Amino acid sequence: MNLDFTEEQKMLRTMARDFLSTECPKSLVRQLEESDLGYSPEIWKKMAGLGWQGIMLPEDYGGTGMTFFDLVLVIEEMGHNILPGPFFSTVICAATILEAGTEEQKREFLPKVSAGEMILTLALTEPSASWQPQHISVRAAASGENYVINGTKLFVPDAHVANYLLVVTRTKKSAKPEEGITIFLVDAGSPGIQCEPQLTMGLDNKSEVVFENVAVPRKNILGKLNQGWTIVQSTLMKAAAAKVAEMSGGCQASLEMTADYVKEREAYGHPIGGFQAIQHYLADMWGYTDRTKSIAWEVNWKVSAGMATALDVAIAKAWANEAYKWVTERAVQCHGAIGTTRDHDIGLYYRRAKVAELDYGDTDYQKEIVAGELGF
């Protein structure tokens, strides 16, 4: 066991923090939230220059050749600083292609991802608002050399800017819901796709994507026909674990910001941080944050090493879901009225904490997994 970061990892973390705070100040975060695109193509290019989109991809595919764990250290800093945009969606989907794609698919997609020329996203959830296979109803039917997709996906992150969608479809009716599911790599510009971004609490561009007779070549099946669900599960595990790291970065930032504020802000002739009520909140926030960081690093190390179980990930995500919400809620309370405004940074984190809970499984969902895995 060794719970220290390597020198390389330490440098990566410092570099990421410096880069993000310089390139993406909160004024830009707000501007991006209100923009149609929702991300900054300039920052996107610069990140590609640093090798971030391809950080865990092998050098053969234009990547940096580091690990999933290293990628997650960057994502943690993105949670700390806040970086609106499709980075998370893209790298998780790239990891899925790396894991499940054919050599031809890897050569087609991954170098473009590494070069910052391709945005990817996972189109999984539907109006049933579920992460479970029995609720996948978007259909794909064979038709000559193609499959034809019909149906509606909802809450698809970054779909409005994605070049390709990893669309999870039902290709066969089966008594077992996890059988008969197939993932397609779908060109977002294909005729018959309509994408409509929805306004959300996170102002993070999740879309309704309607497929109307969308033809996709058979060669764009990711993994095996009718056996896509295990790939979805593996993707969800990576995504949920990486989300925990992003959330842990957000907890840390909220704690730091609040600790600074209560030392400065005065009431009744004292810094409010001198009142024990406030001190106890801060102490609790520290504790929640510390546990979130610990569990985030551990679960992501396990994912990176191929050792994580569904239980590990569900516990980590369920924990982080509640911790991040709680830490940011107390953070606003410690700030008083100014914390409830659009102009103050703490609200950016409070809103994201809720949305991050929903992404890749809220607490109810994760607890069901925990209970199931524990055998009750």
Add this chain to the structure above:
Amino acid sequence: MDFEPIPGLAEARKKYDDFFREEMKKAPPGWEGGPEDLATHEGHAFQRYVARELGKRGWVCLAWPKKYGGLEKSHFEQLAFNEARAYWKAPGVDQFGAGMIGPTLLAVGSEEQKERFLPPIARGEIWWAQLWSEPNAGSDLAAAQTFAQREGDDYIVNGQKCWTSGAHHADWGFAVVRTSREQTRSRALSYLLIDLRSQGITINPLATMSSHRTQEAYFNEIFLDNVRVPVVNRVGEENDGWRMIRATMNFERSGLSAYGAMRRELLELIEFCRETKWQGEPLLNKPLVRDRLAQLAIDIEAGMASARHVLWGQYKLFLGEESPRDQATRSSSLKYYRSELSQRFAYTGCQIFGLYSQLKRESRWAPLYGKFEKEYQSCLGNNIASGTTEIQKNIIAWEGLGLPRI
């Protein structure tokens, strides 16, 4: 003790219910009656319309003396009205005018002030804002810096106020200002009524957390630059403002009707869960959903039971049989119970709605017009406005329980 409803109140309640049932058909779509609804131009226009209708009937200030525009109705009839209005989520009663400055003037205003300011409030014509907080004086109101310099029959007021709810639509404000450089803190404060159309006043709306491109703000910052205010607009004596502030604070909290509103919202949420089948079966069939809704019902009733005692205490206060101090503890306790309950309500709604809870009302997929998306954010303000939760707890510990202050 006797918990039987007071005879005759049911009929009164029905009269108000009938009125609001009709009028609320004219509300803008998705109306919830919260501060953000009231803050939009459309919402405020509706608010003023309902206020005038109420004013015509003398219902804005039912319990006030007739000479100031009231009907001298009992506290209990006032409650029946409040409950009906809350149930229908109806606007039309200015919480700052009818709820705060009106009762303050009734208690401590001069006869001239009562005759001048109370009738327009009772007619629902004039809207008020509370100009107390400043950037460096929130919980610690006695640190207010806005200064009123005496100059003949006027004060010349300079300073900055903030978090002023609804000021962008209001006509008048009641302000806490400093009037002495010799005295410090609360000993130098006075209470002024300021016409918000006066020269030298700039009102800038502040955007709240949930706002984006299209939304409007509901609180404001106000700059006062050499604003001339007649001395006759001072309530109480110079430098004796703190006593007036305490009087207003006593009127700031009541809250029984808020539970009535929550009951209604709970029924609406239950109805939604009965009808909605996102994953094939009604949400209401899920044990987790049932548990959460049942918990809300329990918490609402517990609050309501306690709030009835606040009402009773206020009634006895009115009869002179109880001191304000006895009231303070329960009011403080219920103030933050209520705000935390409304927060739990919003959080529960979001939890039940899952992925859907993040959608803003502009999304055609947003359930209940994005109600919980908005309230997930706006609920935070309730724990801060009108005395933060921490301050309420201090009051309970120090004044209610007599615990030492160290």
